[in-house]
Amino acid sequence: MSAPRSMHSSAESVATRPAIEVEGLIKRYDSRTVVDRLSFSIFRGELFALLGPNGAGKTTTIEILEGYRRPDAGTVRILGLDPSRDASELKRRIGVMLQSGGIYPTATPQEVLELFACFYPDPEDPEALLHLVGLDEVRRTRYRYLSGGQQRRLALALALIGKPEVLFLDEPTTGMDPQARRLTWSLLEELKRRGMTILLTTHFLEEAERLADRVAIIDHGRLIALSTPQELMRLEADHVTVAAAQPLDVDELAQLPSVHRVRELPDGRYVLETDRPIDALAEVTGWARDRRLLLTELRVGHRSLEEVFLQLTGSELRE
Template identity: 50%
Template sequence: MTTNSSQQQDGTAPAVQVTGLTKAYRGRTAVDRLDLAVGRGETLGILGTNGAGKTTTVEMIAGLRRPDAGRVRVMGLDPFQDEARLRQVLGVQLQEGYLHGALTVTELLDLYASFYPDPRPHVELLDLVELEGKAGDRFEKLSGGQQQRVSVALALIGRPRVLILDELTTGLDPAARRRMWRTIEQLRDEGVSILLVSHAMDEVERLCDRLVLLEAGRILTAGTPAEVIAAAGADSLEDAFVALTGSAPHEKESI
């Protein structure tokens, strides 16, 4: 079954629309009747403490995990009923990648390029993630930060209109983080809609037009970074995060 909704034709409709999204594991609710939307060309930050439901949320949006209830549309497509078409408009980079370590960077790019009718050229991708000199290196021989950048390149190879990034700059040194930020800003300028899961408050402040702060699978607060800081009576987004959640950001989450 294929979705043929007016949302696909309406350029003003959200790029991502989530309504009543719910998921539980062994009786524990990870995502609780969540509603959110990402506009065309918007970067939305998804924040929360460990176990707040961030990764589960984006995995359901990507069609990697089936919700117990609720509705997801990505560019008007249902992630489960329109799976093949979704892969042509959605790029995903998650915390835990499962790439064949014995393949070289070029071989991985060749493999992923075969899934798309008009993939980005390898040279362009390697330039975007600044791995021009690593094309012939095996994936398992790369540093953690370089592997992260390969994962981003693979997420971009199909020229996605929507991009999900989960802990984008984990393992990158400060200079590499800033270079990756410039890449994301370039994609945003190209009109790509981005969901960014991050514990790095400086990253969220720089890259995100809006953010949602999750707690126990629900939205605790939402708005622009400046609005959230002001609402919390804080001096920075990190201070606002601590004030609203009672804990500091961390880099790993189980659900």
């Protein structure tokens, strides 16, 4: 009885349902609530970033979606399936990259890729994947002798070996050098173009800014913002940063017509908040000319995602 129904719902899901649905998710360890009424959906072909400080509940959330843990409350659907009940079907259709480890220390990249290829009905070619993640030259080097970045790239290749529809990446570029990180980013952009649905957690705002279609910021297990990176950065007014050879009068700056508020930074610069940056710029230069002040810096900028994050969570991202 249940088989035809689930076939029907999965046929329907291709057209209408999001790839990942999370509704009212709660997870407690003892009395500590680590995921607190989390809800979000991820559309097919979307790259979705889960951003938050250490201990925010990112890994717990992604591991519930991967089927490692059961939620205490709420529902989770991946491709319309339940990660616990439909585990064996889902495992053929998802790819997983753990936050660390997961690979035999004494096996080589070629060996583990060929092994994992045997687990899936229609795997990628291990050769091609080695090339794709740039591990051709170390294919016969044991995992424990690879650099941190090479180990992470092998973990990524293993996540891709089964041609997954949904890819879960827990801090994929942590421990990579800048070059490996850029290589991984362009790889993820390519996978996105091919239509893969990707959920990644990250500490790197630059990563979220560059790759993600949408970003969810979580802290203490709660969703505190969910939007495109561009929208998040537009949450607050733009600002003008100025600096001069001598200290400036904060009260006078604050009285300029387009300036809402002035902050003095510890390094001696001043940040003027405004929603009309062009007018503010003209007013500041006019004000400086009248007082014969030489401005050594004058810059209009958006807030970075980092600043948004700092304001929303009150804590800095740590690696």
